[in-house]
Amino acid sequence: MAEPKDVYTIEDLRNWKEVTADLDIPPRLSVFGDPVQHSKSPQLHNPGLEAAGLGCQYVRIHVLEGELEEALSLLKENDFVGTNVTIPHKQAIFEAVDDITDVARRVGAVNTVAIDGDQFIGHNTDAPGLKKAIREEFSIDLSDLRVMVVGAGGGAGKAASVQCAMDHCERLVLVNRTVEKAEALAGELKDLMIDPDKLEGPAGRLLAIPWEEKAIERELENIDLIINATSVGMKRTDPEVIPSQLIEPHHLIYDMIYSPARTRLMADAEEAGAKAANGLSMLLWQGVLAFEFWFNRSAPVEAMRKGLISSF
Numbered sequence: 548m549a550e551p552k553d554v555y556t557i558e559d560l561r562n563w564k565e566v567t568a569d570l571d572i573p574p575r576l577s578v579f580g581d582p583v584q585h586s587k588s589p590q591l592h593n594p595g596l597e598a599a600g601l602g603c604q605y606v607r608i609h610v611l612e613g614e615l616e617e618a619l620s621l622l623k624e625n626d627f628v629g630t631n632v633t634i635p636h637k638q639a640i641f642e643a644v645d646d647i648t649d650v651a652r653r654v655g656a657v658n659t660v661a662i663d664g665d666q667f668i669g670h671n672t673d674a675p676g677l678k679k680a681i682r683e684e685f686s687i688d689l690s691d692l693r694v695m696v697v698g699a700g701g702g703a704g705k706a707a708s709v710q711c712a713m714d715h716c717e718r719l720v721l722v723n724r725t726v727e728k729a730e731a732l733a734g735e736l737k738d739l740m741i742d743p744d745k746l747e748g749p750a751g752r753l754l755a756i757p758w759e760e761k762a763i764e765r766e767l768e769n770i771d772l773i774i775n776a777t778s779v780g781m782k783r784t785d786p787e788v789i790p791s792q793l794i795e796p797h798h799l800i801y802d803m804i805y806s807p808a809r810t811r812l813m814a815d816a817e818e819a820g821a822k823a824a825n826g827l828s829m830l831l832w833q834g835v836l837a838f839e840f841w842f843n844r845s846a847p848v849e850a851m852r853k854g855l856i857s858s859f
């Protein structure tokens with residue numbers, strides 16, 4: 548049985564029938580990116596496709612910035628079901644799709660495209676993937692939590708913040724090194740956080756603060772869940788995301804980083820007696836939700852989880 552290439556190119560896509568003629572299982576899903584070699588999406592999706600008996604497979608395609616529109620139309624010509632898109636296409640894809648879901652519009656980024664007849668539909672599964680991950684890790688819903696998002700100025704932080712606001716969480720504190728970005732996001736989310744059923748407490752339901760110890764300390768008393776959406780913690784030499792002495796046993800800590808599996812923030816949380824989880828569950832659930840968006844059926848979650856875990 549012929550194995551697919553690790554990475555295909557747009558040139559391959561132009562000659563797709565010939566290039567993939569020796570494969571027993573036809574590729575019908577992909578991830579576009581530059582770089583894309585590192586993507587774990589095939590290891591996540593292929594066990595799911597196999598377990599569901601869908602008779603197709605998922606491949607990586609190296610698509611450069613100017614090649615996005617052509618690559619998409621080639622997918623349509625070659626009977627693809629859809630694709631994921633990653634860096635540098637998450638924003639540019641907006642111009643290339645025919646319609647987008649509300650959550651993708653709010654986040655301002657698309658990571659999943661479904662081909663529906665003649666149409667490309669863009670969706671963002673990072674945001675609802677985070678929601679599922681929090682539910683799974685801590686057995687509680689975002690809507691019942693007072694949340695602090697550190698790194699609200701980045702793509703992952705915006706996805707997390709949008710989901711919290713769409714779920715009308717109890718309280719949302721946006722923290723960012725460049726505070727102006729958090730302030731701008733707070734402005735965008737204001738309409739979602741006005742909820743007549745939730746009383747304004749003295750702490751203010753939506754605010755933006757700088758990534759500074761004093762400002763963070765002031766808010767943490769009224770926070771249940773702290774999400775790290777920065778890349779701080781990927782390197783051993785990185786500074787603290789949250790000063791360790793400020794972490795209390797009642798805090799729930801979700802670190803979106805999954806490599807390393809245990810960051811300094813997680814270690815600090817456990818030391819303080821707080822519960823902590825890494826970003827692997829979000830990575831899993833964004834994939835599960837993409838699968839469900841493409842096939843309109845429930846995904847074999849456990850097969851996907853196993854595939855993802857064994858890819859590390």
Ligand code: NAP
Nearest residue numbers: 698699700701702703704724725776777778803826829830
């Ligand atoms: P990004 O767009 O580059 O965002 C970076 C954010 O982190 C910005 O808010 C930035 O603040 C802040 N930041 C970066 N370096 C910092 C530093 N040294 N000190 C303080 N703040 C700093 O990155 P991203 O794509 O959103 O990803 C962020 C993290 O989430 C990465 O670790 C990524 O691997 C992870 N992630 C995980 C998943 C998952 O499924 N688990 C999904 C997506 C992303 P400024 O605005 O001030 O620059």
